[in-house]
Amino acid sequence: MAQVLEFKLPDLGEGLTEAEIVRWLVGVGDVVAIDQPVVEVETAKAMVEVPCPYGGVVTARYGEEGTELPVGAPLLTVAVGGTGAPEELAEAAPGTAPTAGEGAAESAVSSEYSGNVLVGYGTAGPAARRRRVRHESHAVAKAPAPAAQAPPAPAAQAPVAPVGSAPVAASGTGREGPVPVISPLVRKLARDRGLDLREVRGSGPEGLILRADVESALAALDRPAAAPAPAPARAAAPAASSAVVAPAGERVPLRGVRGAVADKLSRSRTEIPDATCWVDADATELMAARTAMNAAGGPKISLLALLARICVHALARFPELNSTVDTAAREIVRLPDVHLGFAAQTPRGLVVPVVKDAGTRTAESLTAEFARLTEAARESALTPADLTGGTFTLNNYGVFGVDGSTPIINHPEAAMLGVGRIIPKPWVHQGELAVRQVVQLSFTFDHRVCDGGTAGGFLRYVADCVEQPAVLLRTL
Missing domain, CATH: 2.40.50.100 (RNA polymerase II/Efflux pump adaptor protein, barrel-sandwich hybrid domain)
Known part of the structure; x- marks a missing residue:
């Protein structure tokens, strides 16, 4: 049987x-x-x-x-x-x-x-x-x-009690004890917006609070109140009229990777007081050094790997930037190892694979790991472990043909270095005007972990290594 x-x-x-x-x-x-x-x-x-x-x-x-x-x-x-x-x-x-x-x-x-x-x-x-x-x-x-498979009940069918209103036993609000919520993400959404879940009436089985219930309650809180408090029967009128005039268009759900990126970027801009500084650098000598390395035989060295080596050594000189902020404890946590994330565009959206222990890797090892993770990203074969644990991010947006940007920090990290395209430009070299390979470097940092002097020192050291790779040899 x-x-x-x-x-x-x-x-x-x-x-x-x-x-x-x-x-x-x-x-x-x-x-x-x-x-x-x-x-x-x-x-x-x-x-x-x-x-x-x-x-x-x-x-x-x-x-x-x-x-x-x-x-x-x-x-x-x-x-x-x-x-x-x-x-x-x-x-x-x-x-x-x-x-x-x-x-x-x-x-x-x-x-x-x-x-x-x-x-x-x-x-x-x-x-x-x-x-x-x-x-x-x-x-x-x-x-x-x-x-x-049925979707959650519409917001209109999930009435809520405004925060601060008296408990109503018949409606199930004003509960005592644990409140059943469909997921921790929904509970966090309510907590971040200051919504008391005990005042929300769940439309799920056995009073389970769904995401639609929380969003409906938040929408009710966001609606401006009229001068005389409207009666409950009339309170639904503005919502109905606003729904009628809502602009029509294609709606794309923020799910999966795109939803996670949206949440992380929003949280970064909400929590982190970021600042950005930038500098133009002459990358002619760095490009020549890479050409010489690859001409000497052996595995080819990528430009991203050389920039990663520069970042790792810069972080060793400025460890404040390889950190995170524990907002609850009001403490800066300086991290002992560098796990380097790099932005990669894929058919599923932007992802940030992480090269673990980047500080202990050679340029050859970094090149191989960047290639492996990039290919896995294109094939949608990255594992959760490949996408977590980063302490600093390197963003090479020059591949999109742009010169500069103001990177958004990859929460909960403290900084990100952005690299624009490297193109021939007029440049004063050794006192004379010449055509050189120039790149713009953008550096966004969490102003809580350091001041502008530290951030400027980091970016200047990176630029010096780009302009004169021999500077890097002093720290090897």
Whole structure:
């Protein structure tokens, strides 16, 4: 007799709480093996193929391509054991058989579990989920597949109580104790805007607060109040009229990598008091040095690798800039190692792969690692580990044919160096006008970690190394 096990979206690590279904790799009725990838999802960090820890026949899929699911939501169900005959699969239809969370079924088919451990799955059976996931997955498991894909209720159907209003027991607001929220991202959104979640009425199962509920509450707070306080029945009128005059146009969801970048850049500009300084530098000698290196034989050295070496040595002279700010503790945390991020444009948007331990790498090693990460970025094969842990970012926007920019710091780092295109320009060299290879260097820094003198010293040292690579030899 086949038993149906429910496979939920596992915790993919790095604090990720949701993922978007990009492509299903199996269909209903397909036979899957243990650890076979069944779906490709996009998180805020990378594209990931998710393997199923069960072997059997797929009986249901939850979510169409393009659907965003929270961690713990059902992905698919698999009929495990038995002969796989149609009548057995019909008897073991989703919703009528025990799921992976019901210990009896798990112990009966423990031989069908994967030896690889996903968070929440493994050879010993699935671990207990966090409280917020139990609310979500329990509700979805009771509903048929189409209901699991239904979008959150419209804001108009999720009434909220304004912050500061008296608790209303009948509406479920003014609650005591923990408030059920669909994800930590939604809880953070409310906290950052000063919204008391106890005053929000959740429209999800068992009063679960969805993102739409929080956004509706924030919209209500942002609407200017009339001179005499309007009655509740009239308060909805401005919202209705504003919806009518809203401009029409294509709406592009901020999801996955693009959504993560938007959040990080917004947070950077909100939290970091940044300042930018820039300088033009004569890169003729650096370009000549690179040509000589590559003519000597061996692996070719990239210009980005040479700039990275310069940055690493500049950070050794100005360690204040290889740091982060702990805003809660009001402390600057100076970091011992340089993990160098570099901006890379991909079909999925801007990503910042990180070269770990850049301070200990040679120019050849840096060239090879830049090439590996760039290729992985183009193939959407970067892992979350490749995109996290950076302490300083190098942004070569000269590849786009522009001279200068004011980089936005890659939160929570403290600085970023931007490099424009290197082109022939008139330049005074040794007292005479000449045509030289000139580049503009832009440096944005967190003014909390240092003053302009330190930032200027860093940028001047970088420019000196670009103009006279022999300066760098003094520190090798």
